[in-house]
Amino acid sequence: MSPFEGTLVVTIDGPAASGKSSTARQVATRLGVRHVDSGSLYRAVTAARLQLGDPPELWTERSVLDAAARVTLVPGETTFEPRLDGTTCESAIRGEDVTGVVSLVAKMAHVRAWVNATVRATSAAHEIVVDGRDMGTAVFPEARLKVWLVAAPEERARRRVLQRTGRAPTAVELATETADLEARDRRDREQTQPAPDAVWIETTGISQDEQVGRVVALAEQRR
Numbered sequence: 563m564s565p566f567e568g569t570l571v572v573t574i575d576g577p578a579a580s581g582k583s584s585t586a587r588q589v590a591t592r593l594g595v596r597h598v599d600s601g602s603l604y605r606a607v608t609a610a611r612l613q614l615g616d617p618p619e620l621w622t623e624r625s626v627l628d629a630a631a632r633v634t635l636v637p638g639e640t641t642f643e644p645r646l647d648g649t650t651c652e653s654a655i656r657g658e659d660v661t662g663v664v665s666l667v668a669k670m671a672h673v674r675a676w677v678n679a680t681v682r683a684t685s686a687a688h689e690i691v692v693d694g695r696d697m698g699t700a701v702f703p704e705a706r707l708k709v710w711l712v713a714a715p716e717e718r719a720r721r722r723v724l725q726r727t728g729r730a731p732t733a734v735e736l737a738t739e740t741a742d743l744e745a746r747d748r749r750d751r752e753q754t755q756p757a758p759d760a761v762w763i764e765t766t767g768i769s770q771d772e773q774v775g776r777v778v779a780l781a782e783q784r785r
């Protein structure tokens with residue numbers, strides 16, 4: 563019998579900047595369960611490997627896996643969060659240096675296996691909302707609810723600039739951000755796939771509250 567048979571697992575997958583993590587965090591709060599951001603583990607491994615100081619072109623998969631051994635996923639009050647050498651690393655993993663090379667690390671098959679096993683093992687005994695790219699396909703194919711969030715690249719780019727600057731983007735910012743997101747979509751395409759039984763939520767034109775409300779309602783039906 564699967565260890566998740568009696569446990570609520572909600573997966574939220576989708577492309578970059580589709581609002582997965584903020585949605586997953588709020589859904590988890592409303593359901594009273596913990597949130598797991600699987601992308602934060604790829605980021606923490608990347609931050610650990612960057613500390614060695616040599617250029618990413620020289621990184622072997624073995625050396626990245628060695629760096630992963632310094633990363634743990636630790637239960638907090640509302641999340642499971644990555645720690646690097648036992649210390650919180652939230653601000654380090656959100657920096658441009660990590661964002662620029664994390665896709666390279668996320669392509670490594672053994673690193674993917676390590677992240678997937680870590681997420682599965684750590685959350686096995688807990689109800690969770692987990693977000694990423696392949697949580698509903700590779701990691702929790704038996705999840706009670708799988709959500710696939712979609713939004714056009716321009717809409718995701720607009721939200722991202724708004725989040726960073728607090729105002730609407732200029733035409734140039736919108737074009738640059740859209741191109742950047744499309745490049746990231748191409749880099750991550752292979753592992754970014756909806757599960758065949760995922761519920762698709764098109765988020766363009768609906769508010770964050772509405773988006774969260776829809777996922778919570780679906781999760782409650784299936785709990």
Ligand code: DC
Binds near residue numbers: 697
């Ligand atoms: O969602 P994010 O930007 O924090 O993800 C960081 C990187 O990790 C990005 O390149 C996509 C990748 N990723 C992945 O391949 N699989 C996941 N489950 C989560 C993230």
